[in-house]
Amino acid sequence: MTKTNAGRFFEDYRLGEVIDHAVPRTLSGGERALYHALYPARGALYSSDAFAADCGLPAAPLDDLIAFHTVFGKTVPDVSLNAVANLGYAEGRWLAPVWPGDTLRAQSEVIGLKQNSNGKSGVVWVRTRGLNQHGTEVLSYVRWVMVRRRAPGEAPQAVIPDLASVVPPETLVVPDGLDFTGYDFGLAGEPHRLSDYSVGEIIDHVDGVTVEEAEHMLATRLWQNTAKVHFDATQRDDGKRLIYGGHLISLARALSFNGLANAQLIVALNAGAHANPCFSGDTVRAWSEVLATAETKAPGVGAVRLRLVATKGEAGALRGADGKYLSDVLLDLDFWALMPV
Amino acid sequence: MTKTNAGRFFEDYRLGEVIDHAVPRTLSGGERALYHALYPARGALYSSDAFAADCGLPAAPLDDLIAFHTVFGKTVPDVSLNAVANLGYAEGRWLAPVWPGDTLRAQSEVIGLKQNSNGKSGVVWVRTRGLNQHGTEVLSYVRWVMVRRRAPGEAPQAVIPDLASVVPPETLVVPDGLDFTGYDFGLAGEPHRLSDYSVGEIIDHVDGVTVEEAEHMLATRLWQNTAKVHFDATQRDDGKRLIYGGHLISLARALSFNGLANAQLIVALNAGAHANPCFSGDTVRAWSEVLATAETKAPGVGAVRLRLVATKGEAGALRGADGKYLSDVLLDLDFWALMPV
Amino acid sequence: MTKTNAGRFFEDYRLGEVIDHAVPRTLSGGERALYHALYPARGALYSSDAFAADCGLPAAPLDDLIAFHTVFGKTVPDVSLNAVANLGYAEGRWLAPVWPGDTLRAQSEVIGLKQNSNGKSGVVWVRTRGLNQHGTEVLSYVRWVMVRRRAPGEAPQAVIPDLASVVPPETLVVPDGLDFTGYDFGLAGEPHRLSDYSVGEIIDHVDGVTVEEAEHMLATRLWQNTAKVHFDATQRDDGKRLIYGGHLISLARALSFNGLANAQLIVALNAGAHANPCFSGDTVRAWSEVLATAETKAPGVGAVRLRLVATKGEAGALRGADGKYLSDVLLDLDFWALMPV
Structure with a gap:
């Protein structure tokens, strides 16, 4: 019909x-420029063709x-x-x-x-x-x-896939040619290499961003995600538009530059939860926990497993006594990134 | 002086x-990226070089x-x-x-x-x-x-041009090489071809976007349209900035993807009226009416004449009993687009 | 630690x-497109590869x-x-x-x-x-x-550098190949050449832009300036975010097109003061004063020294009787630009 x-x-x-x-x-470079305008992203490998070339890549991905x-x-x-x-x-x-x-x-x-x-x-x-x-x-x-x-109707046979709780580090795919042996920590923005991070370490990324309706809508449309709940203020009684969870992922990742500037490439997503909704006017902060480190076969390239949390609250606080996410936690993401050893 | x-x-x-x-x-690709950020545009021919190549074009225009x-x-x-x-x-x-x-x-x-x-x-x-x-x-x-x-002063001799009420479909210009015989409806997003649309059919494009000051100003500047009424909140007593009519054209056109995903290229503008002003905070919806269909000489390429309406009100409602546009109608646009037959 | x-x-x-x-x-072209979306910039030399080529450059810088x-x-x-x-x-x-x-x-x-x-x-x-x-x-x-x-601690020996109050015009660097002898004033947007401007002349650039939080944050991030005072509404008691001074520089410069369309390239910054803070909701206007003119060795290319003022107030008003900037003055910039003679 x-x-x-x-x-x-x-x-x-x-x-x-x-x-x-x-x-x-x-x-194209247009999407890259917009990404830099929408998020406080400063990863040198994505920002500079010259830096990427010095790391063995043909250009900045x-x-x-x-x-x-x-x-x-x-x-x-x-x-x-x-x-x-x-x-x-x-x-x-x-x-x-x-x-x-x-x-x-x-x-x-x-x-x-x-x-x-x-x-x-x-x-x-x-x-x-x-x-x-x-x-x-x-x-x-x-x-x-x-x-x-x-x-309502009859249920299909239940099939629950068997999923790995963590992507095994030995299966991580390192981009062809990547070589961190001549990595320039000065140009990258921080001196910390993989061996400087300890499992269990909590990093407060310090900065906060107060989010605006116009920004998250620009971002969400940029990915051609047009789900109406992000754009139509008449969908909720309070007139608010729900911010796309992916916007929080990028915002938190960009904020994590301050303390994790050398966690250059995301190569695996182990798990992720959008713990609570985020709305315009919220001030979003981020903190990370180092969950594990690993080697790779690429020269000078290691891997760090991180928990990245976007929150309206304090660094390090994640769950209440009841085991549930605290109400000001927005995102809990578990991923592997590549870092110079 | x-x-x-x-x-x-x-x-x-x-x-x-x-x-x-x-x-x-x-x-450049920068303007394309911004267009995707400003409007929920998803037309495959403009989004993908690969899709455009499969339609006989050298790249996505x-x-x-x-x-x-x-x-x-x-x-x-x-x-x-x-x-x-x-x-x-x-x-x-x-x-x-x-x-x-x-x-x-x-x-x-x-x-x-x-x-x-x-x-x-x-x-x-x-x-x-x-x-x-x-x-x-x-x-x-x-x-x-x-x-x-x-x-005040003397009037020049009145000259009113004789304008066609509709661009004759036999004069529509189809881009060189365009060929829809191998058109991939799956990748384009909808299965409907020209013969699936009936003259008089009304399509409610369902989704709505609540517009923000920052967005319409970004869009209007992008086209180097700097008319102050769109930018300067001191120009009106109510502190509102009038949204550029072209912003509504693009917003409605992008919303019309949902139901008209295969109306790929606009090739003629028959008529258009900015029926009522639009302001920040308005939630804009769109509906279309199929006015006519036509053949072209390009392989697999037909033309559809559409009335595209941007509105704050109901789909299908256009004019009151007095023949005037309803107060929530923002735009009434009449155009030809190319669609696979 | x-x-x-x-x-x-x-x-x-x-x-x-x-x-x-x-x-x-x-x-890339992405940053250029965003610049045009963020500011009402219309300088032809930066907007058009064809115009730049006609001025002897390989493309638009x-x-x-x-x-x-x-x-x-x-x-x-x-x-x-x-x-x-x-x-x-x-x-x-x-x-x-x-x-x-x-x-x-x-x-x-x-x-x-x-x-x-x-x-x-x-x-x-x-x-x-x-x-x-x-x-x-x-x-x-x-x-x-x-x-x-x-x-608190002991002061280092005070060293105050000896700085020129004005960049001497004979040291201005003109881009290789720049030639304004065939300059197209029609395409550039205004007929005024360097000799049409008088020292002391004040130009009111007429237009105003009411600034929004989303816009200045997009702009500031685009330059990877992530100082928290521009992004985090919890930093001040009034919940406002301080607008990056550079945003005002670009906004005023873009507004100055209207009256200075042919002041094409900025080649020197003599002095600058961010006179008062600017916040979302402020309506920014601009005016200029011609401070000096000079020759260059490039064909058809002269230089104009301008004071560019961004203000919430009246054109021409800069300082009070006490010699201090008026409270509605936001920016006072002194620079050299190249202009056809």
Whole structure:
């Protein structure tokens, strides 16, 4: 009947189904410039062709999160238009750099389904792959969302995928040619190398950013994520627009430069939770916890596993006595990044 | 005396006069990225070099409305600085794609003049042409505006141009090489081809965007349109800034993706009215009416004539019993777009 | 102990010390597009490759202030994180154009130190140089800031550098190849050449822009200036964010197009004062005073020395009877620009 996309409901997903998401996207220096305007991003490897060349790369790649948000945005019309909640991420891996001029498309496979006992919704697990114009996989991750049913009905057989709680460090993919043996800590902004960080160490990234409606809408549209809850103030009684969780990921990651300037490339996403909603006017701060360190086979390149928390509250505070996230915690992200040893 | 531009008044225009507008502009992937950040634009042909190549083009052109706004912006200091109202558009034709790296300039010929009976203002008709760095005409349209007189005085002989109410579909210019025979509806985002649309069909584009001051100012400046009413909150008693009508055109066009994802290129502007002013805080929605369909000579390429309405109200509602636009209607645009048959 | 950068305090600076600032930056057409979105910039030489080519340049350079802000932003973490006030600029010289694709880095030499009599702070003078990827100096300027001491202590020997009050016009560097003999005043936007301007002439640039939080934060981040006072609304009791002084420089410069469209390139910064703070909601206007004119050796190219004032008040009003800046004056900038003779 209607020409418009109402989104998929829980009963529309079939286990093993592969969805080719629409609207491939060519990225350029324009998206990089906007990324720098939207986030206080200062990672030298993404900022400077010259710095990247000194690290063995042909030029500065686009920020890993530009790749992530672009791919994620493609999946929204097929995966999360009727989502009640974005429940988690796992097994995220960055497999090849994305360069200005590359065109990304996205594909998702339904790898798990479980109807809720209320019969009104269910959880859908998808493994999403981002592909460039050569068909090379640049990114892969699992996410699971709670999706409404269109109408009550019989539950499909429950299949819950077996997901790794952490991407094993020996499987991390280091970009071809990356070499940190001549790494310039001065130009990068901080003197700390991997061996300077201790497991369990908490880093307060100090700075805060008070977020504005215009900014998060610009950012969310940039990734062609047009879910109305981020743009339409009439969707909620209080007239607020829910800030896209990916905006918090990039904001916290950029703030983490202050203390983690040398955590240069994100290569794996182990887990992630959008703990509480964020709205315009909130002042967002970030802190990190060092969870683990590892070696890689690339010269001078190590890996650090970090918990990155975006919060309106204090550094180091995450959960209450009840084990639940504190109300001012916005994001809890667990990832691997590459750092000079 | 003064060095600054006070703009032209009605008595400054001469029939047949050709005005070369100032400040040519080179466009790049930066303008494309900003367009995606400012509007929820998802047309695959403008988003992806790969998709455009599969449609026979050398790369993704810049959005037709980037070309339109850039050319329009150039004309503002000479045509509409003292305009009381932007009255209409006609005979708009897109004649050649604009590519990243192209430089656009604009030229207008005065083709009509008619003083109002009050002697204080008059209507000026101009035919504006956009030219690229090779001197190729990329765009042409007529608009007419009501302009104040500097001082009362004798009226020039009234000349009202004879304008087509619709650009005849057999004169539509299809970009060289465009071929929709292998069109990928999956990547484009919707399955509907030209034959799926019926004349008279109304499409509610569902989504809404609540507009912010910072966004419309960024957009309007991007086209180097610096008319103060869009930027200076002291110009009105209520402290509001009038949103540039072109911002509404792009916003509504982008929203129309949901239901018209395959209306890929705008090739003609038949008519247009900025029915009511729009201000920050308004939540803008869009709906379309299919007015006509037509063939073209390009393989697999048809044309659809659409009425695109931006509104704060209900889909399908346009005029009251008095024949006037309803107060929540912001824009009524009539154009031809190319669509796979 | 801590991994984060607390910034330098007065006692951390040594006379003659050279600081290599972190995070080199590659600029592209993306930064140019954003500059046009953030400021009402219309200078034809920066807007159009074709216009620049007609003036003897290989392409349109990036705006001189893009170069300035990029270099300035690099210095913030080392120079002004603990600054109480940005006191002045001198001997600024643009030495080579910056092109899309260039990578800029920055270096500062401490050329003066003077502890205040209160023992709690002192003035630091630095000469900052911006270098491109070839090691070519593209920009050089002196600025001095008042910086807090970490703890009270003995004053270093006071050294106050001997700075020129004006960059001598015979030392201005004109970009290679620049030739204004065929300058197209029509395309540039105004007919006024250097000989049309008189020393002492005041130009009211007419237009005003009401500034928004989202805009100045986008702009300030774009230059990787992340000083928290511009971003964190909890830093002040009134919840306002201080607008980066550089934002005012670019805003006033862009507004000055209306009356100074042919003051094409900034080649020297003689002096500058951020007279009063600016906040979101302020409506900023600009006026200029012609301070001097000069010849250059390049064909058709002259130089004009301008005072550019950003203000919330009236054109021409600068200081009160007490000799102090009026409270609505935001910026007082003294620079040389190149203009067709």
